[in-house]
Structure formats: C-alpha cells, structure tokens
Amino acid sequence: xxxxxxxxxxxxxxxxxxxxxxxxxxxxxxxxxxxxxxxxxxxxxxxxxxxxxxxxxxxxxxxxxxxxxxxxxxxxxxxxxxxxxxxxxxxxxxxxxxxxxxxxxxxxxxxxxxxxxxxxxxxxxxxxxxxxxxxxxxxxxxxxxxxxxxxxxxxxxxxxxxxxxxxxxxxxxxxxxxxxxxxxxxxxxxxxxxxxxxxxxxxxxxxxxxxxxxxxxxxxxxxxxxxxxxx
Amino acid sequence: xxxxxxxxxxxxxxxxxxxxxxxxxxxxxxxxxxxxxxxxxxxxxxxxxxxxxxxxxxxxxxxxxxxxxxxxxxxxxxxxxxxxxxxxxxxxxxxxxxxxxxxxxxxxxxxxxxxxxxxxxxxxxxxxxxxxxxxxxxxxxxxxxxxxxxxxxxxxxxxxxxxxxxxxxxxxxxxxxxxxxxxxxxxxxxxxxxxxxxxxxxxxxxxxxxxxxxxxxxxxxxxxxxxxxxxxxxxxxxxxxxxxxxxxxxxx
Numbered sequence: 001x002x003x004x005x006x007x008x009x010x011x012x013x014x015x016x017x018x019x020x021x022x023x024x025x026x027x028x029x030x031x032x033x034x035x036x037x038x039x040x041x042x043x044x045x046x047x048x049x050x051x052x053x054x055x056x057x058x059x060x061x062x063x064x065x066x067x068x069x070x071x072x073x074x075x076x077x078x079x080x081x082x083x084x085x086x087x088x089x090x091x092x093x094x095x096x097x098x099x100x101x102x103x104x105x106x107x108x109x110x111x112x113x114x115x116x117x118x119x120x121x122x123x124x125x126x127x128x129x130x131x132x133x134x135x136x137x138x139x140x141x142x143x144x145x146x147x148x149x150x151x152x153x154x155x156x157x158x159x160x161x162x163x164x165x166x167x168x169x170x171x172x173x174x175x176x177x178x179x180x181x182x183x184x185x186x187x188x189x190x191x192x193x194x195x196x197x198x199x200x201x202x203x204x205x206x207x208x209x210x211x212x213x214x215x216x217x218x219x220x221x222x223x224x225x226x227x228x229x230x231x
Numbered sequence: 232x233x234x235x236x237x238x239x240x241x242x243x244x245x246x247x248x249x250x251x252x253x254x255x256x257x258x259x260x261x262x263x264x265x266x267x268x269x270x271x272x273x274x275x276x277x278x279x280x281x282x283x284x285x286x287x288x289x290x291x292x293x294x295x296x297x298x299x300x301x302x303x304x305x306x307x308x309x310x311x312x313x314x315x316x317x318x319x320x321x322x323x324x325x326x327x328x329x330x331x332x333x334x335x336x337x338x339x340x341x342x343x344x345x346x347x348x349x350x351x352x353x354x355x356x357x358x359x360x361x362x363x364x365x366x367x368x369x370x371x372x373x374x375x376x377x378x379x380x381x382x383x384x385x386x387x388x389x390x391x392x393x394x395x396x397x398x399x400x401x402x403x404x405x406x407x408x409x410x411x412x413x414x415x416x417x418x419x420x421x422x423x424x425x426x427x428x429x430x431x432x433x434x435x436x437x438x439x440x441x442x443x444x445x446x447x448x449x450x451x452x453x454x455x456x457x458x459x460x461x462x463x464x465x466x467x468x469x470x471x472x473x474x475x476x477x478x479x480x481x482x483x
Contacts, residue, residue: 014410050317050318051318052314052317069321069322070320072318073320077318079314081311081314082311083311083312083313083314083315084312085243085312087246099235100232100235100319100321101320
C-alpha cells in the first residue's frame with residue numbers, strides 16, 4: 001500500500017502556477033530523491049504533504065487520509081530553515097519532542113548528540129547555524145516515523161558534514177519507513193537513493209527506480225539530471 | 232495536547248514578566264517603607280524616586296504583557312518556528328486556543344500584580360477612605376451595591392485590555408496575509424481594528440439609546456441617569472464579549 005498519494009495536485013501563488021497537476025505515489029520502505037532545480041516546486045510539494053499549505057486543487061493522501069493530526073504523528077519533517085526556539089536548551093528541546101511526539105526516542109537522540117560532542121545543557125542560541133542544523137537532523141531522525149521528509153538537508157554544508165548527514169539518515173531511519181530527500185546536490189545523495197523523482201516547473205517529469213534509470217541511460221543520476229535540466 | 236502547548240506558551244511569556252513582577256513588588260515595598268519613615272527632604276526625594284520606579288515597572292508589566300503575547304504569536308505562527316508549530320500533532324484550534332488562554336492568564340496575573348503593587352505602595356487610611364467614598368457615591372448614584380460597581384469596573388477594564396490584545400492579534404493575522412511589509416501592515420490593521428471596534432461599541436450604545444431614553448441621556452445630557460450608565464455598561468460588556476468570541480471562532 002502506498003504511503004503518500006498525490007492526485008492532480010495543483011498549487012498557485014498570486015496566479016502563478018507552482019505545482020501543475022502532480023500525480024505521485026510514494027511507496028513504503030524506500031529512499032526517494034525529489035530532484036529538481038531551485039524554484040521548481042520541491043519545497044511546495046513537501047509543504048503540501050506536511051499540511052503547511054493547502055492545495056489550490058487536487059488532493060494529498062497520507063495512508064489514505066488527508067493531511068492532519070494523524071499524518072503529523074507519522075511524518076518526521078526537516079525543513080530547510082532552523083525552526084527551534086533559540087531561548088531553549090537542548091535538554092528542554094528533547095523534553096519538548098518527547099512530550100509532543102509519541103514516537104520520539106530520547107535515548108537515541110542523546111546518543112547521537114554525544115557522538116557530535118554536543119552538551120545537552122547548551123543553549124540553541126549559543127550554537128552555530130551548522131550545529132543547529134545537525135541538532136534538527138538528530139531530532140528528526142530520532143523519531144520512529146513512517147515517513148521522513150528532508151528538505152535540502154545538504155544545503156549550505158561542507159562535504160565532510162554532508163557525509164555525516166547522509167550516514168545519520170541511513171543508519172537511523174526506522175525499518176519499513178520511507179525517506180523523501182529533496183535536493184539539487186545529486187552527486188552527494190545518489191549512492192543512497194532507491195527511487196528518483198524529477199520535478200521541473202511544477203510538473204513531475206520522471207519517476208523511476210535509481211538502478212533501473214542508471215542501467216537504462218548508462219549514466220549516473222547526476223549526469224542524467226544535468227542532461228534533463230540543461231539550461 | 233492543549234495543556235502541553237499552554238505550558239510552553241506560558242513559560243515563554245512569563246519568563247521576563249516574572250522579573251518585572253518581582254521588581255515591581257520590591258520597589259512597591261521599598262516605597263511603602265520609605266513613606267513610613269520620618270519625613271525629611273532626602274526621604275521625600277527617595278520616596279518620589281521609588282514611586283516613579285514603581286509606576287515605570289507597572290507600565291513595563293502592561294506593555295510587556297501585550298508585546299510578549301504578540302511576539303509569541305508571530306514567531307510561533309508565521310516565522311521560522313512555525314515549521315515546528317504547524318507540524319506538531321495538534322489541531323489548529325488547540326494551537327490558537329493556547330495563545331488566547333496564555334493572553335488571558337498573563338493579563339489577569341499582570342492585573343493582580345499591578346493592583347497589588349499599587350496597594351502596597353499607596354494604600355493607607357486616607358487613600359482607602361477616598362476609594363471607599365468614591366465607590367459608595369458611585370453605588371448610590373447608580374442605585375446599586377459597591378460590590379456590583381467593582382465587578383463592572385473589573386469586567387470592563389478586562390474586556391477593554393483583552394480587546395487591545397485581540398485587535399493586535401487580528402492585525403497580525405490580516406497583516407501576514409500580504410506578501411510584504413507584514414509587520415507595518417499588522418500594526419496599522421491592529422490599530423484600525425481597535426479604534427474601529429471602540430467606535431462600533433459607541434455606535435451600538437447609541438443605537439440602543441434610540442430605544443432607551445435613559446441611555447440616550449448619555450449623549451444628550453451632561454446629567455445622565457444611573458440606569459442609563461448601568462445599561463450602557465452592560466451593552467458594552469456584551470458587545471466586547473461577542474467580539475472576543477467571534478475572534479475565537481474566526482481563528483478556529
């Protein structure tokens with residue numbers, strides 16, 4: 001059974017079509033790359049799945065239901081912004097997540113924080129932006145969610161940190177769960193993808209298994225992406 | 232979930248307010264102590280300084296109470312923190328209700344502290360007698376009890392300040408619907424809503440006056456009747472109650 005299903009999904013802002021008739025199915029247990037250039041509608045699509053935006057027309061179904069409280073219980077979302085309350089300490093944020101998300105694994109989060117040498121008594125405001133992003137990733141990946149949505153998790157970070165982020169994602173998502181990673185940095189995430197979705201000007205232009213696509217085109221996903229999106 | 236939301240909202244709003252509460256009460260006690268000392272020029276100067284500080288603290292408490300609630304609303308609902316707020320497994324009505332309850336609780340607490348500070352710093356036999364006489368005269372004039380007068384004053388002041396707070400929040404909601412100059416638009420819209428609602432309240436009282444000559448005497452005469460005053464107050468209270476309930480329904 002599919003985890004997420006988009007039927008004829010459209011989204012407009014100020015009469016500008018951002019998403020145009022998107023039909024999409026996200027199966028369970030896959031790592032999916034949502035790939036496209038900047039401003040092509042990746043974040044809008046993810047926000048619609050997360051109930052942060054309302055579709056202009058069409059619908060999104062998560063486990064057969066419209067986005068709402070039930071979908072928020074099973075989706076762990078990492079936005080491209082830092083969303084933590086800067087006045088809080090890490091320890092307070094852990095309690096906050098534990099209180100609101102039944103599937104939050106505090107022990108796992110503490111272990112991941114220790115690996116990063118992060119003191120749980122330090123304040124978010126005292127941390128660098130990069131460290132805040134890592135903290136957010138740890139919080140998101142410490143949930144035993146059914147779907148992880150990661151919006152540009154590699155945006156603006158150095159190559160060493162990219163490896164850390166990808167390893168954290170790979171080794172921490174729960175069994176049977178799906179992961180949607182939105183990015184334009186294809187070469188970095190290519191190795192972990194099961195499926196790819198290419199999005200261009202608000203339309204899904206390609207959906208395929210990563211291995212099948214590589215074999216068919218005899219090229220890496222990165223090369224295929226560059227060919228598809230050549231200016 | 233509402234309890235949990237409320238806990239975090241209250242924690243955030245009360246953090247700086249508690250400091251001002253403590254400072255306000257502290258300076259109110261100091262003022263009281265200084266006033267009870269033997270009078271001299273130095274004591275008089277210290278007394279005036281302390282009284283000034285107490286007044287500053289009380290104004291600070293009121294302004295901070297409004298500002299903390301508005302800032303919390305903006306950061307939680309519209310800024311980067313909204314990515315977390317709106318992806319929490321809670322309903323939208325719980326989210327907004329938590330903000331409203333936080334506003335009500337902080338406002339009541341702030342009023343209690345303000346009244347306590349005034350009582351600690353200024354209440355003596357003379358001021359008590361003056362207050363008592365004024366209230367008794369008002370009660371006689373309105374043909375009611377002192378208790379009723381006090382209750383009407385408390386409810387009216389509470390609704391008035393709640394309407395300032397709610398108008399600010401409505402301004403934020405409407406201001407953030409546009410794509411640019413959101414903060415400026417929020418302030419202007421909030422101010423316009425507050426002034427508009429005040430005129431509407433006056434308009435409702437005037438319309439009621441067309442059906443009730445006692446109420447109309449408030450507009451036609453300098454010597455109004457007691458029943459006119461009471462009826463007008465009741466209408467204003469009902470009007471603001473409806474306004475605040477309507478706001479809650481709008482957010483939901």
